[in-house]
Amino acid sequence: MEAxxxxxxxxxxxxxxxxxxxxxxxxxHQYLDDTVAMKAIYRHAAQGSDFQERFLxxxxxxxSLKHPHIAAVRDFFFLDGVPYLVMTYxxxxxxxxxxxxxxxxxxxxALAISREILxxxxxxxxxxxxxxxxxxxxxxxxxxGHVCLVDFGIALVVGQRRHTxxxxxxxxxxxxxxxxxxxKKIDHRxxxxxxxxxLYEMLTGxxxxxxxxxxxxxxxxxxxxxxxxxxxxxxxxxEVDERTETAVLRSLAKNPDERYGxxxxxxxxxxxxxxxxxxxxxxxxxxxxxxxxxYIALALLFITLVSVFIFLRKHLEDTxxxxxxxxxxxxxxxxxxxxxxxxxxGLYIADALKRLAPLRDALQLAKSSGVSPATVDEMQKNLxxxxxxxxxALRAYAQSLDQLSKFEKDVREQAFTQYLRELTGxxxxxxxxxxxxxxxxxxxxxxxxxxxxxxxxxxxFAKL
Numbered sequence: 131m132e133a134x135x136x137x138x139x140x141x142x143x144x145x146x147x148x149x150x151x152x153x154x155x156x157x158x159h160q161y162l163d164d165t166v167a168m169k170a171i172y173r174h175a176a177q178g179s180d181f182q183e184r185f186l187x188x189x190x191x192x193x194s195l196k197h198p199h200i201a202a203v204r205d206f207f208f209l210d211g212v213p214y215l216v217m218t219y220x221x222x223x224x225x226x227x228x229x230x231x232x233x234x235x236x237x238x239x240a241l242a243i244s245r246e247i248l249x250x251x252x253x254x255x256x257x258x259x260x261x262x263x264x265x266x267x268x269x270x271x272x273x274x275g276h277v278c279l280v281d282f283g284i285a286l287v288v289g290q291r292r293h294t295x296x297x298x299x300x301x302x303x304x305x306x307x308x309x310x311x312x313x314k315k316i317d318h319r320x321x322x323x324x325x326x327x328x329l330y331e332m333l334t335g336x337x338x339x340x341x342x343x344x345x346x347x348x349x350x351x352x353x354x355x356x357x358x359x360x361x362x363x364x365x366x367x368x369e370v371d372e373r374t375e376t377a378v379l380r381s382l383a384k385n386p387d388e389r390y391g392x393x394x395x396x397x398x399x400x401x402x403x404x405x406x407x408x409x410x411x412x413x414x415x416x417x418x419x420x421x422x423x424x425y426i427a428l429a430l431l432f433i434t435l436v437s438v439f440i441f442l443r444k445h446l447e448d449t450x451x452x453x454x455x456x457x458x459x460x461x462x463x464x465x466x467x468x469x470x471x472x473x474x475x476g477l478y479i480a481d482a483l484k485r486l487a488p489l490r491d492a493l494q495l496a497k498s499s500g501v502s503p504a505t506v507d508e509m510q511k512n513l514x515x516x517x518x519x520x521x522x523a524l525r526a527y528a529q530s531l532d533q534l535s536k537f538e539k540d541v542r543e544q545a546f547t548q549y550l551r552e553l554t555g556x557x558x559x560x561x562x563x564x565x566x567x568x569x570x571x572x573x574x575x576x577x578x579x580x581x582x583x584x585x586x587x588x589x590x591f592a593k594l
Contacts, residue, residue, distance in 0.1 A: 131155060138214075140158065140160070140216065142157050165219045195259065197249075197253045202217060217280070222273045229335060240329060242275075243269070244325075245401065251393040252397065262324075317386070321393065322392065326389075327382065330382070360382055381396055462541055469569065476569055483520070
C-alpha cells in the first residue's frame with residue numbers, strides 16, 4: 131500500500147500505523163470527501179492462517195458495538211483476497227503517544243480518561259464481548275480530549291510500539307492478565323486487569339512490570355504479572371492519593387476473584403475518588419504541554435467567560451428591576467424583596483468566584499504554552515473584565531444591604547424569616563440558608579465596613 135493508491139472508492143493519504151499483520155492508513159472517500167481510517171491485513175499474513183477469520187470477526191464485533199467511546203465501523207470488504215476494515219478516522223494520536231510525550235498524566239486527566247474507557251468496556255462486556263488487548267495504543271485521544279477504544283480481537287494498532295503477540299495467548303505482554311499468560315479460562319475481569327495496567331502507566335509513565343522498550347525481556351514482564359506485586363504507585367507519583375492507589379492495586383490482583391467484579395464497579399470507585407490537590411501543569415512534573423491541551427483550555431476559557439457574562443448581565447438587569455419595584459411599598463414585603471435580591475446577588479458572586487480559579491489556570495496555561503502575545507493579551511482583558519463585573523455585582527450587593535439597613539431590626543428579621551419560609555418545599559435550601567446567614571452577618575457589619583472594601587465579603591462567599 132502506498133500514498134495515492136486507490137482502493138475501491140477510497141484514496142490512501144498517509145500511513146498512520148502498522149502492526150505485525152497489517153497496516154492502518156488515513157484515507158478519503160473520493161466521492162463523499164470523507165476522511166476515514168482503513169485497516170488491511172498483509173497479503174502473506176492473510177493466506178494460510180486464521181487472520182482473515184479474526185479480522186472479519188473484529189469487523190462484526192465493532193459494528194455491533196454502538197458507543198460514543200468505541201470506534202465506529204463504516205465499511206468492510208475483500209479486494210483481491212485482502213480484507214479491509216474502514217472506520218471513523220480519529221485525529222490526535224493514541225494514549226501511548228500522549229504518555230510517551232508527557233511522561234505521565236495529571237491525576238484528574240487520567241481519571242477522566244478512565245471513566246470513558248471503562249464505560250466503553252462495560253458496554254462491550256454487557257454485549258458479551260471481551261476486548262483482551264486493552265492498552266494505551268488501543269486508546270485514541272481525540273482533539274477535544276475525549277477518547278475512543280479500538281481493536282477488538284486483532285493485533286493491528288494505530289501508533290503501536292509494543293507489538294501484539296500472535297498464537298495461543300493473544301495480547302500484549304505489558305498488559306496481559308495472569309490468566310491470559312497462563313492460558314486459563316478468561317472472562318471480562320481480564321479487561322479490568324489490563325485497564326489497571328493502563329491506569330498505572332498513565333499515572334507513572336510506565337507499565338507496572340516494565341516494558342520491552344526499556345530493556346525488559348518478555349519473560350521478566352510476564353513473570354511479574356504472574357508472581358510479583360507491582361511497585362508502589364505513590365512512590366513513583368506522590369500526587370496520587372491513597373484511595374486511587376488502592377483501586378489500581380485491586381484491579382491488578384493476580385486472582386480475578388479479588389479484583390473488581392467489572393469495569394462499572396471500578397469506574398464507581400474511581401468516581402468517588404477525590405484528588406488531594408489540583409493537577410500541576412509544571413512541565414517538569416507533567417511533561418510537555420501539548421497544543422491539544424492548550425486549545426482545550428482556550429475553548430473552556432471562552433465558553434466559561436461567555437456563560438459568566440450572560441449570567442451577570444441578566445442578573446444585573448433582573449436585580450436592578452427588583453430594586454425599582456421594592457422601593458414602591460415600605461414594610462416587611464419590601465424588606466423581604468431586598469433580602470431575596472441580596473441573596474441572589476450573593477449566590478452569583480459565590481458562583482463567579484469559584485469560576486475564577488480555573489479561568490486563571492487556563493490563562494497561565496496559555497502563557498506557558500507558547501500562545502501568541504496578542505491572544506494572551508485578549509484573554510487577560512477578558513479576565514480583567516470579568517473581575518470588574520464581579521466588583522460591580524459586589525457594589526450592587528452593597529446597595530441592597532444599604533437599603534436593608536434603613537429598616538428597623540425587627541422588620542429585617544421578619545423579612546429574612548419570610549423569605550426562608552417561601553423556600554420551604556422547593557428542594558435543598560442549605561446553600562440559600564448559608565447565604566442568608568452571610569447576608570445577615572454582612573448587614574450587621576455594613577456600617578462599620580470601610581467604603582469599597584469587599585475583601586471579607588469575597589472571602590465569605592468563596593467558602594460557600
